[in-house]
Amino acid sequence: MYAGRARFRVGAHGSKKPRIYNVAVPEWNRVDHYIEGSKQLAVPFGVNPANVDWQPEIFLSLEERARADEMWKEAKSLISFGNAEAEAGSKTLLVNLSASEPKRRWPDGKFIVTLQSARARFPNMPMIVMGLPSEWASVQKVANAVRALPAETPELRDAFALVGTADMVFTPDTSISHAASAFRKPSLVLLKREHRPYAPYNTPGEIVAWNEEEIQQLPHERVAKALGKLLTDFGG
Numbered sequence: 056m057y058a059g060r061a062r063f064r065v066g067a068h069g070s071k072k073p074r075i076y077n078v079a080v081p082e083w084n085r086v087d088h089y090i091e092g093s094k095q096l097a098v099p100f101g102v103n104p105a106n107v108d109w110q111p112e113i114f115l116s117l118e119e120r121a122r123a124d125e126m127w128k129e130a131k132s133l134i135s136f137g138n139a140e141a142e143a144g145s146k147t148l149l150v151n152l153s154a155s156e157p158k159r160r161w162p163d164g165k166f167i168v169t170l171q172s173a174r175a176r177f178p179n180m181p182m183i184v185m186g187l188p189s190e191w192a193s194v195q196k197v198a199n200a201v202r203a204l205p206a207e208t209p210e211l212r213d214a215f216a217l218v219g220t221a222d223m224v225f226t227p228d229t230s231i232s233h234a235a236s237a238f239r240k241p242s243l244v245l246l247k248r249e250h251r252p253y254a255p256y257n258t259p260g261e262i263v264a265w266n267e268e269e270i271q272q273l274p275h276e277r278v279a280k281a282l283g284k285l286l287t288d289f290g291g
Contacts, residue, residue, distance in 0.1 A: 065099050067092070090256045110257055113237040115219050123216035130181040130204035145179045146290040149221035150203070151214070151231040152186035152193055158269040159227050161245060163193050165275040170201040172279045177286055183221070185214060223260075223289055225282060227270065228253070235260075241289040243282050245270060261285050 056064040057075045066076035073079045078099045083092025094104035154160040182203035186194045198205035208214040224235040224242040235242040236255035248264040261281040265273045
């Protein structure tokens with residue numbers, strides 16, 4: 056902002072005199088949700104935060120939605136075996152494996168054990184597993200172990216379309232969790248405890264707040280319990 060010689064430089068500051076911002080708002084306390092803290096940045100523009108719906112939102116094109124719907128049809132065919140009643144009656148679960156950095160990437164084996172417990176309880180539930188293109192082998196491995204469809208998502212919008220057409224979402228702490236919030240999808244999110252203010256905003260579901268050094272130390276039993284609750288509460 057400063058290097059670009061912006062005339063007005065809006066930002067939050069604490070008790071110190073701001074060096075860069077010349078339009079300053081109160082600093083976020085980093086305990087409340089980050090969207091609550093961000094609201095103050097709109098005040099200098101004449102916005103009353105109380106009068107605005109701050110829920111994020113993503114819009115899909117008809118083509119994006121149609122492609123995702125076709126993938127869900129394929130996922131349903133994997134578990135219905137021609138049983139129309141089973142195909143029509145079960146809510147869908149989207150599973151994202153990938154995270155922004157290795158220490159937030161839950162191991163494939165723990166995903167498999169957790170999803171197998173869900174499959175045992177909900178045998179007719181269609182599942183899609185996705186991840187970054189670089190993790191395609193893991194996507195296939197996990198999906199094949201739980202009778203789910205492995206989904207290729209070469210573009211971020213492809214992933215967003217699957218989120219928007221799913222009934223529920225299971226993901227580590229990534230942009231996918233925020234996409235679930237934008238589509239108001241009940242979600243299970245694996246989130247580092249101190250990152251709780253970055254949880255999906257105003258979105259139903261479960262948060263597993265882990266306090267281990269790395270997410271790989273998070274026990275699968277704890278996650279399976281939270282996933283079971285998500286599926287019981289929102290999968291009917």
